[in-house]
Amino acid sequence: MSRARTARRIAAGAAYGGGGLGLVGVAAVGLVLAEVQFAKRTVGTGLGAPPRADGLYGSEFAGPAGSGPGPLRLGMMGDSTAAGLGVRRARQTPAALLASGLAAVAERPVELRNVALSGAMSDDLDRQAGLLLDGELPPPDVCVIMIGANDVTRRMPPTQSVRHLTSAVRRLRLAGTEVVVGTCPDLGTIEPVYQPLRWLARRVSRQLAAAQTIGVVALGARTVSMGDLLGPEFAANPREMFGPDSYHPSAEGYATAAMAVLPTLCAALALWPESDRLEVARHEDMLPVAKAASAAAGQAGTEVTPARGPWALLKHRRRRRVPAEDLGPEPLPDSLPGSQVAGT
Numbered sequence: 001m002s003r004a005r006t007a008r009r010i011a012a013g014a015a016y017g018g019g020g021l022g023l024v025g026v027a028a029v030g031l032v033l034a035e036v037q038f039a040k041r042t043v044g045t046g047l048g049a050p051p052r053a054d055g056l057y058g059s060e061f062a063g064p065a066g067s068g069p070g071p072l073r074l075g076m077m078g079d080s081t082a083a084g085l086g087v088r089r090a091r092q093t094p095a096a097l098l099a100s101g102l103a104a105v106a107e108r109p110v111e112l113r114n115v116a117l118s119g120a121m122s123d124d125l126d127r128q129a130g131l132l133l134d135g136e137l138p139p140p141d142v143c144v145i146m147i148g149a150n151d152v153t154r155r156m157p158p159t160q161s162v163r164h165l166t167s168a169v170r171r172l173r174l175a176g177t178e179v180v181v182g183t184c185p186d187l188g189t190i191e192p193v194y195q196p197l198r199w200l201a202r203r204v205s206r207q208l209a210a211a212q213t214i215g216v217v218a219l220g221a222r223t224v225s226m227g228d229l230l231g232p233e234f235a236a237n238p239r240e241m242f243g244p245d246s247y248h249p250s251a252e253g254y255a256t257a258a259m260a261v262l263p264t265l266c267a268a269l270a271l272w273p274e275s276d277r278l279e280v281a282r283h284e285d286m287l288p289v290a291k292a293a294s295a296a297a298g299q300a301g302t303e304v305t306p307a308r309g310p311w312a313l314l315k316h317r318r319r320r321r322v323p324a325e326d327l328g329p330e331p332l333p334d335s336l337p338g339s340q341v342a343g344t
Contacts, residue, residue, distance in 0.1 A: 004294035006207055050083040050118060053090035057110045058103025071109035072269070074099050075140035075177070077128040077168070081185070081226075082116035082146040084254060092251040097258035098144060098265060105266050113140065121150045122161045125168035132172075139175040142268055144261060146226070148184025148208055152201075158208050166215040178268040179221035182261060183209035183297065186227050206297040213293035217306045223293075224264050226257070227300025260301040263317035267305075272317070282316040 056071060076082050076095040084093025091100070099112040115131040117124055125147065133139050145168070151161040169179050188202030213223045249257065266272040278284040287295065289304075292312040296302035303315040 004210065004288075004290040006210075050080070050085045051088065051090040051093060052114075053084065053093045053096040053099075054113055055090075055111075057096070057099040057112060058107075059109055061103060061107050062109045069108070071111040072102060072106060072142070073138065073140040074102060074110050074112050075132045075143035075172075076112065076114040076116055076146075077125060077132070077143060078116045078146035078182070079120045079148075079150050080116075080118035081149070081182075081249065081257075082144070083114065083118050085118050086249060087251045087254060089251075092254060094146070094254045094258045094261070095144070097255060098262060101258065101262040102265060102269075102271075105262075106269070106271050113137075116146070119150060120147070121154060121156055122147050122164035122168075123156070125164055126171070129168045129171050132177075133175050139172070140177050142178040142180065142265060143172050144180050144182065144265060145169070146182035148205070148212060148226075149187060152184065152187060152204055152208060158211055161208060162211050162215045165212055166219060169216055169219050169221050173219055173221065179216070179219075180261065180264050180268055181212060181216045181221060181223045182226045182257070183212045183223050184226065186300075209297040210290075210293040213296060213304050214289055217289050217293070217304055217312050220306055222264050222268055222303060222305045223296065224261050225296040225298075225300050225302045225304075227297070227302075264303045264305075264315075267303075267317070278313070279316075283314075284316055285314045286311050287314055288312075 062068070062071075074095075076098075080086075082094065084090075084095065087093060090096050093114075095112055095114045095116075099110045103110040113132060115128045117128065120128070125145065132143065145165070147165060148161070150156075151158075165181070169181065172179050184205050186202050187205045188199065209225060209227075213225075216223050263272055267274060278286065285292075285295075286307055288310055289306075289312045292304045292314045295314055296304045299316075301316065303313075303317055305313045305315065307313050
């Protein structure tokens with residue numbers, strides 16, 4: 001059975017109920033997850049809570065008081081990767097990097113609210129969406145969600161995982177928020193996981209990533225494949241790209257991830273040049289959604305965006321480097337609802 005067919009079956013199960021594990025049998029998945037959990041115990045965490053990065057970025061782009069449209073509102077949801085676990089400074093978190101990059105591209109301040117929770121699975125996304133949508137503040141203009149790894153390691157059925165994700169995305173979309181989802185990362189990159197379990201971990205991760213894409217694109221949102229945490233840099237330089245626990249990304253790793261997500265984030269807000277012409281040299285294509293999702297899961301940094309009917313665009317956008325200089329942040333008051341990042 002092809003990865004596209006398996007992903008389609010998982011996505012259908014999420015929408016209509018039912019569905020199973022797909023290609024990888026229950027025994028094999030159990031072995032993979034046991035190995036991943038052993039790897040996490042082996043490397044240990046020893047990490048404190050991620051630094052809080054909420055605030056205003058790009059304040060130098062603000063005009064006189066009362067003039068202009070005001071700051072863009074960026075929300076961040078997901079797990080420890082979205083929260084930025086493993087770095088020491090707020091400006092090194094992926095949310096801060098994206099806010100700084102978005103401000104530079106839009107030439108407009110960006111107000112960041114990060115409600116991601118370390119250790120979260122997809123069943124926490126509804127709570128996180130409520131923090132962004134149910135308070136007195138207006139909903140975000142755009143929200144980035146990074147989720148999936150804990151769903152795999154803690155054995156959440158993939159249909160249930162996709163169902164929770166699509167429910168949160170639907171809620172955001174109904175509120176008028178554009179959504180970009182960073183799909184499940186490749187757990188085969190964890191160093192203490194060895195072959196053949198590394199191959200199986202990769203397979204399970206990519207199945208979920210493809211199914212996430214099918215569900216998200218159906219709601220008019222976009223996805224970016226996290227894959228092996230975005231690029232061959234991780235395989236070539238694991239000591240530099242992974243953090244001190246050998247499990248979460250380092251500052252360099254998060255910057256690599258942010259560079260891959262930023263073009264799609266900007267495109268979702270119509271800040272990035274869009275062209276109907278696909279760049280064949282960059283292996284861009286228009287494919288049925290399931291095939292596009294499968295292809296993206298196997299190549300990190302690939303964007304899938306909805307097209308016409310059951311078709312989707314497979315894009316490999318040119319990465320724009322996030323600003324090297326820190327643009328902020330100016331912290332939001334603690335009293336604002338949902339303005340703080342939950343700890344581990």
